[in-house]
Amino acid sequence: DVKVTQSSRYLxxxxxxxxxxxxxxxxxxxxxxxxxxxxxxxxxxxxFSYDVKMKEKGDxxxxxxxxxxxxxxxxxxxxSASTNQTSMYLCASSLYPQGVSNQPQHFGDGTRLSIL
Amino acid sequence: KQEVTQxxxxxxxxxxxxxxxxxxxxxxxxxxxxxxxxxxxxxxTSLLLxxxxxxxxxxGRLNASLDKSxxxxxxxxxxxxxxxxxxxxxxxxxxxxxxxxxFGKGNxxxxxx
Numbered sequence: 001d002v003k004v005t006q007s008s009r010y011l012x013x014x015x016x017x018x019x020x021x022x023x024x025x026x027x028x029x030x031x032x033x034x035x036x037x038x039x040x041x042x043x044x045x046x047x048f049s050y051d052v053k054m055k056e057k058g059d060x061x062x063x064x065x066x067x068x069x070x071x072x073x074x075x076x077x078x079x080s081a082s083t084n085q086t087s088m089y090l091c092a093s094s095l096y097p098q099g100v101s102n103q104p105q106h107f108g109d110g111t112r113l114s115i116l
Numbered sequence: 117k118q119e120v121t122q123x124x125x126x127x128x129x130x131x132x133x134x135x136x137x138x139x140x141x142x143x144x145x146x147x148x149x150x151x152x153x154x155x156x157x158x159x160x161t162s163l164l165l166x167x168x169x170x171x172x173x174x175x176g177r178l179n180a181s182l183d184k185s186x187x188x189x190x191x192x193x194x195x196x197x198x199x200x201x202x203x204x205x206x207x208x209x210x211x212x213x214x215x216x217x218x219f220g221k222g223n224x225x226x227x228x229x
Contacts, residue, residue, distance in 0.1 A: 004159075031215055042221040043205075050215060058216070090159055099214030102148050102167050105207075107160040 002027045004108035006091050012114045019078040021111050023091030032074035033092040033105065034058075034066065043090065049074055050097070081115045088112050118143040118210040122220035130228050135193035137223045139206035144184045151180055151191050152205045154222065160205065164191070196227045 007022035025032065033048040035058075045058030047066040055066050063085060067075040074093075078085055089111045095103040119142045129135055139149070148167045152160040164180045166173040166189065173180045177194040193200055203222040210216035 006159075033215075040221075043219040045216060048215055056213075056215070088157075092160075094215075097214035098150070098217060099147055099209035102165060104150050104162045104165045105217065106162060107152075109159045110157070112157065 002029075002093070002106040004091055004093055004106050006089075006108040006111050008111050009109060010112045010114075012116060013078075013081050014116055015080075015082055017078075017081045019081050019113070019115075021076040021078075021089055021091075021113070023074045023076070023093075023108055024072050025074075025093040025106070026072065027093070027095070027106075028071065029093040029095050029106075030071075031094045031097060032068065033094075034064075034074065034076045035090045035092065036060070036087040037090055037110075038087050046076065083115050086113060086115045118146075118208055118218040120206060120208055120218045120220040122204075122206060122223050124223065125221065126224040126226075128226040128228055129196055131196060131198060133196055135191075135196045135200065135225060135227075137191040137193075137204050137225070139189040139191070139220055141187050141189070141208045141218070143208075143211050144187050145211070146184065146208045149180075149182055149189050149206060149208045150217070151178075151189075152207065154203045154205060156202075163204075196225075198227045198229050201225055201227050 034046045049068040091108040092105045151163045179192040205222040207217040210218040
């Protein structure tokens with residue numbers, strides 16, 4: 001079974017802090033994703049990576065950056081946390097792009113981040 | 117732009133009834149469609165992925181159908197149990213890129229004992 005592990009289930013930070021959210025997958029997947037999920041807005045893609053050191057902006061990249069130095073690890077960085085970044089953050093991975101293959105996305109358990 | 121809609125947002129059913137959850141999508145040129153389950157405060161668990169060449173996909177009490185021409189997928193859960201209470205989301209590849217999924221906002225299901 002695919003295992004996607006997010007480093008923290010709950011995190012509380014202060015405005016202006018630099019925040020790191022870590023995600024690790026154990027199935028040698030090429031693609032990794034960061035989403036945020038908010039009531040009424042559903043899941044929105046922040047960034048994704050299709051290879052080591054490669055990244056692409058999603059729908060809401062402002063205020064975020066990412067890092068993928070190793071294939072199994074994908075980090076989301078909040079450069080200067082703000083209260084409107086309080087949300088549930090979900091990491092996912094897939095072997096190949098789902099638009100051209102039948103490889104599903106697998107999700108981690110999520111990180112509930114609160115910015116005070 | 118691919119848009120995925122799930123109506124109603126919430127529903128309750130008595131235990132033992134069959135559940136029928138609907139998902140509609142605007143761009144029928146999809147490669148596949150995926151159904152997920154999400155428990156409160158948790159991540160998404162993949163339930164079924166139905167390929168564009170398939171009309172149905174089954175796993176235990178779950179059955180997903182896909183009708184590309186009408187832009188619809190349906191998830192059936194037979195003989196519902198209280199443990200089926202969760203939010204169910206569907207997702208289809210977005211026309212914005214091969215790596216993007218468009219998600220519905222989910223059906224929040226409560227199975228009443």
